[in-house]
Amino acid sequence: MTAWTPAFASPVSVAEAASLLAAFPSATTRLLGGGTHVMSQLNDTTRTVTHLIDLSGIREFRTIDQCDQTVTLGAAVTYTSLLSVKNSQCAPPLLRKIAGWITGGPQIRNQGTIGGSACYANPASDIPTGLLALEARMVCVSAERGVRIVDIDKFFKGAFLTTLADDELLTKIDVPVDRPGDVWGYAKLKTAESSWPVAVAAARLRKAASGAWLAHVTIGASTVVPTHVGTFEFSNDNDVGRETLAHIQECVNSLPAGSFWTDELVSDSYRKRVASSAAFKAILDAFTERGN
Amino acid sequence: MSSADRKHLSLTLNGKTITLLSQPSAPLVDVLRDEAGVKGPRIGCRNGDCGACTVLIDDEPYKSCIVACARADGREVETLDGLAKDTLSAVQEAFWSHNAFQCGYCMSGHILCLVALFRQQDKVTRQDIDDAIAGNLCRCTGYQNIVNAALSLIDR
Numbered sequence: 001m002t003a004w005t006p007a008f009a010s011p012v013s014v015a016e017a018a019s020l021l022a023a024f025p026s027a028t029t030r031l032l033g034g035g036t037h038v039m040s041q042l043n044d045t046t047r048t049v050t051h052l053i054d055l056s057g058i059r060e061f062r063t064i065d066q067c068d069q070t071v072t073l074g075a076a077v078t079y080t081s082l083l084s085v086k087n088s089q090c091a092p093p094l095l096r097k098i099a100g101w102i103t104g105g106p107q108i109r110n111q112g113t114i115g116g117s118a119c120y121a122n123p124a125s126d127i128p129t130g131l132l133a134l135e136a137r138m139v140c141v142s143a144e145r146g147v148r149i150v151d152i153d154k155f156f157k158g159a160f161l162t163t164l165a166d167d168e169l170l171t172k173i174d175v176p177v178d179r180p181g182d183v184w185g186y187a188k189l190k191t192a193e194s195s196w197p198v199a200v201a202a203a204r205l206r207k208a209a210s211g212a213w214l215a216h217v218t219i220g221a222s223t224v225v226p227t228h229v230g231t232f233e234f235s236n237d238n239d240v241g242r243e244t245l246a247h248i249q250e251c252v253n254s255l256p257a258g259s260f261w262t263d264e265l266v267s268d269s270y271r272k273r274v275a276s277s278a279a280f281k282a283i284l285d286a287f288t289e290r291g292n
Numbered sequence: 293m294s295s296a297d298r299k300h301l302s303l304t305l306n307g308k309t310i311t312l313l314s315q316p317s318a319p320l321v322d323v324l325r326d327e328a329g330v331k332g333p334r335i336g337c338r339n340g341d342c343g344a345c346t347v348l349i350d351d352e353p354y355k356s357c358i359v360a361c362a363r364a365d366g367r368e369v370e371t372l373d374g375l376a377k378d379t380l381s382a383v384q385e386a387f388w389s390h391n392a393f394q395c396g397y398c399m400s401g402h403i404l405c406l407v408a409l410f411r412q413q414d415k416v417t418r419q420d421i422d423d424a425i426a427g428n429l430c431r432c433t434g435y436q437n438i439v440n441a442a443l444s445l446i447d448r
Contacts, residue, residue, distance in 0.1 A: 105343065107346055111354055111358065
């Protein structure tokens with residue numbers, strides 16, 4: 001059995017969930033989204049879990065909607081839900097690409113959520129990088145202060161740390177619809193099939209008015225928080241070569257000290273070395289997507 | 293929110309409706325093994341990594357060590373224990389024929405993930421098989437015989 005047997009509540013509305021979160025001590029209360037992180041924590045004797053708020057009864061947390069130029073994902077949309085969307089316009093292609101490649105197999109895709117991964121803010125994960133690359137907006141709610149919309153570049157504050165206040169929960173993620181012609185590449189390096197990623201990168205390929213291709217590159221898993229590394233220009237895919245890699249390495253090397261993440265898998269210096277390789281592979285993947 | 297009281301949990305387990313009195317945050321694997329008495333789901337990592345505790349919930353595979361049992365309320369849960377009727381199921385038979393297990397600890401998870409795959413898809417590829425078992429760790433077989441067993445089920 002688990003180390004903790006917390007009090008359990010199953011709210012059916014955002015307002016009810018926010019009230020519960022405000023009413024109970026934040027340090028020992030957990031929101032149960034997909035459960036892939038929180039249920040594991042119930043086995044961790046070093047952390048106290050006294051209250052569990054189950055979000056699975058809140059219908060709007062599971063919906064995917066498109067309105068004008070924005071796709072809105074409920075905070076508890078699972079990877080499988082995203083992959084099951086029939087109308088691909090309603091499922092951001094980059095997030096679908098990431099969702100299909102999440103570590104842990106179909107079981108984790110059925111259970112893990114986009115919003116949960118963002119809120120957990122594990123540096124060695126995929127979703128934070130995807131959301132930063134997509135310039136998402138995070139819709140947060142507290143019982144006392146109401147709705148707050150946070151641009152994604154302000155959301156991640158550090159390892160396992162977001163801007164969410166103790167009494168605040170993520171309810172929705174707004175993702176801008178891609179411009180016509182945009183294509184996405186994604187690359188992930190990990191030490192084993194079952195491993196958390198060591199480095200990930202997303203590259204958005206967009207044609208400029210000049211006719212050149214611009215690859216806007218975002219890296220993560222190697223870094224403490226996901227980070228834009230730059231925009232790289234190519235006349236065509238034949239331009240993606242050694243000079244590109246060297247240019248990316250310059251950009252990666254210019255990131256401030258302390259930018260890179262260390263965990264039990266690999267060190268920050270290793271991650272710094274492979275981050276540029278992931279970025280390079282993401283650009284190649286984007287050009288491959290364009291060819292498809 | 294009140295104390296960690298037990299609550300009634302009603303689910304269909306391997307085709308039979310059962311009601312249990314359980315602490316709602318308890319991992320489903322514990323409730324299935326200790327309260328419902330089915331031992332097919334194994335306890336491995338308790339961390340969502342190894343897949344030994346895999347069960348099907350409404351025909352989809354889940355790692356039951358990281359599913360709060362409250363989430364199984366009103367749903368259909370299937371474990372290895374319920375697969376064989378008078379004879380082994382097709383996936384079990386393929387595992388038997390291909391020696392697709394050694395210690396057998398991970399076998400339940402592999403079999404259930406493949407059962408879900410072959411129920412969901414008429415046409416299955418090698419890549420589908422690899423993907424279906426990607427969330428299950430095996431330290432005995434090297435996976436080859438597991439994959440061979442699954443491949444033998446294609447176009448049967």
